[in-house]
Amino acid sequence: MQEPVSDSERFSFFRESIGCISASLDMDQVLKRLLVSMQDRIPMNRLVLIYFDYPKNCFKRLGYASLMHETFNTFPEYLHIEQGAEYVEEAFKRTESAIVIEDPERDLLAGEYVRHAGTADDSFMAITLMLDGERIGALIAVTSGRHLFTSSHQDLFSLLKEPMALALSNTLRYQEVLHLKEQYRYEKHELTKKMGSAVEGSVIGEEGGLGPVMASVRKVAPLDSSVLLLGETGVGKEVIANAVHALSPRSASPFIKIDCGTIPETLIESELFGHEKGAFTGAGERKPGSLELADGGTVFLDEIGELSLTAQVKLLRLLQHREIVRVGGHKVIALDLRIVCATHRNLQEMVRKGTFREDLWYRLNVFPIGIPPLRERRQDIPALVAHLIRKKAREMNLGTAPFPNNFELSELASYDWPGNIRELENILERWLILGCGSVSFRSLLNPSDGAGKEASSLLSVFDRVTTPDQVLPLATIDRRYIESALKACNHVVGGKEGAAVRLGLPRTTLRSRMEKLGIHRRR
Numbered sequence: 001m002q003e004p005v006s007d008s009e010r011f012s013f014f015r016e017s018i019g020c021i022s023a024s025l026d027m028d029q030v031l032k033r034l035l036v037s038m039q040d041r042i043p044m045n046r047l048v049l050i051y052f053d054y055p056k057n058c059f060k061r062l063g064y065a066s067l068m069h070e071t072f073n074t075f076p077e078y079l080h081i082e083q084g085a086e087y088v089e090e091a092f093k094r095t096e097s098a099i100v101i102e103d104p105e106r107d108l109l110a111g112e113y114v115r116h117a118g119t120a121d122d123s124f125m126a127i128t129l130m131l132d133g134e135r136i137g138a139l140i141a142v143t144s145g146r147h148l149f150t151s152s153h154q155d156l157f158s159l160l161k162e163p164m165a166l167a168l169s170n171t172l173r174y175q176e177v178l179h180l181k182e183q184y185r186y187e188k189h190e191l192t193k194k195m196g197s198a199v200e201g202s203v204i205g206e207e208g209g210l211g212p213v214m215a216s217v218r219k220v221a222p223l224d225s226s227v228l229l230l231g232e233t234g235v236g237k238e239v240i241a242n243a244v245h246a247l248s249p250r251s252a253s254p255f256i257k258i259d260c261g262t263i264p265e266t267l268i269e270s271e272l273f274g275h276e277k278g279a280f281t282g283a284g285e286r287k288p289g290s291l292e293l294a295d296g297g298t299v300f301l302d303e304i305g306e307l308s309l310t311a312q313v314k315l316l317r318l319l320q321h322r323e324i325v326r327v328g329g330h331k332v333i334a335l336d337l338r339i340v341c342a343t344h345r346n347l348q349e350m351v352r353k354g355t356f357r358e359d360l361w362y363r364l365n366v367f368p369i370g371i372p373p374l375r376e377r378r379q380d381i382p383a384l385v386a387h388l389i390r391k392k393a394r395e396m397n398l399g400t401a402p403f404p405n406n407f408e409l410s411e412l413a414s415y416d417w418p419g420n421i422r423e424l425e426n427i428l429e430r431w432l433i434l435g436c437g438s439v440s441f442r443s444l445l446n447p448s449d450g451a452g453k454e455a456s457s458l459l460s461v462f463d464r465v466t467t468p469d470q471v472l473p474l475a476t477i478d479r480r481y482i483e484s485a486l487k488a489c490n491h492v493v494g495g496k497e498g499a500a501v502r503l504g505l506p507r508t509t510l511r512s513r514m515e516k517l518g519i520h521r522r523r
């Protein structure tokens, strides 16, 4: 007869086991410790932790330890079970306390194991691990030989039921976190790659009017200092912010742009700093903010002058301590960020009026870079025109892009450009839409004078496009305009009076464009 296990023995077994279970998140390590600590009380030489993956109908090994000299891990990593959940219900309902399996061939799971390991003499002792009423897995002790496990061993082994269930649940959650982290890192990397290629080679003017700006960029980019970009709207502040990031050691990490001017004041804090679940109406889930997503990289705060005073306080905390707290939360999150800001506003004036915090202004104004307006660097216009026409022609699927002649370039160079490069970009797009040679830049730049009126009445059609559903596909505009041009030219394509000349296109280009757009020429 077997002696019953005394209470003090149970207690010391339990205490030692808890020590082993809580020592590590690595289940192989935990099982190894348990095996060593329990071997003089339970005659086992292997311990396995498995859980049943219901959607995949298979057992997965989460941990394994052995005292044998094994050249391979005898318990398979995945064990597909045809009978699926039915088997799990059946096999584990018996195991309120530990069960002993002496004839493994007759048990589905143990049978699979002995077939895999080639050890028909092994016997098993198992406990089902349950959490919140759900079977989540099993802890299995294996020994070489039969009839070695007694009721006292079952009694002791059953004490591991609850702590091991908790450890298993924690491990599964921990693995999920690791998986999500990996997924997030991958997505971040892919996004960064895409952004990198979009930025590549796009700073035009480094050899000309942007020379001093780019010299400053090259000096500050390798450091972690904050950069403040100052300049009128459309001068290329975002292009320069991109260059700071691309030339910095953070270039392989994210570059996240936050346009403080377009996010509603009520959402700006949660957009920047993230929020905890239930922080405000509509905050259904916890959400990290853009600053957290940029961790390790650069954050570009465009239109910084538009930030509310509350958001300014939080931003100051980030700049001082490199940490944030999500809206509705208490946890302090440390971030490693480089800050680049931009504004077209006079921040010093705002400080004087009390709408911008002075302490924040000092923190941001570490390395200001002023970007000159286009009218002060007219020498860059030809290179910008070439770059922007190539870009627009690609977007509009135009094939070979036409280029303005010298006269047209001088018209562009003498204009004042209040809207800077963005305005130049828009004018070039209009020029391409309206058929290049058939419309002069003078008329596009001064739509109210004689020659410009016709073009401007056409353009007003485009200017009326203010909502997404008024936007027409460019192919439709192209088709309609070419059809009108053909009509106006009596359907003559080539020759001096033909539509091709009027549209400023080679005859063959117009023909292939008509073919592509399904325009049939009337004779």
Ligand SMILES: Nc1ncnc2c1ncn2[C@@H]1O[C@H](COP(=O)(O)OP(=O)(O)OP(=O)(O)O)[C@@H](O)[C@H]1O
Pocket (backbone or CB within 6 Å): 202, 203, 204, 205, 210, 231, 232, 233, 234, 235, 236, 237, 238, 239, 240, 302, 344, 387, 421, 422, 425
């Ligand atoms: N040096 C440059 N080389 C090439 N493209 C440029 C350059 N500068 C500006 N651009 C182009 O001009 C447009 C406006 O530039 P960007 O958005 O960087 O200006 P911004 O000063 O940030 O404007 P805003 O003040 O409105 O935010 C963009 O399409 C950009 O690609």
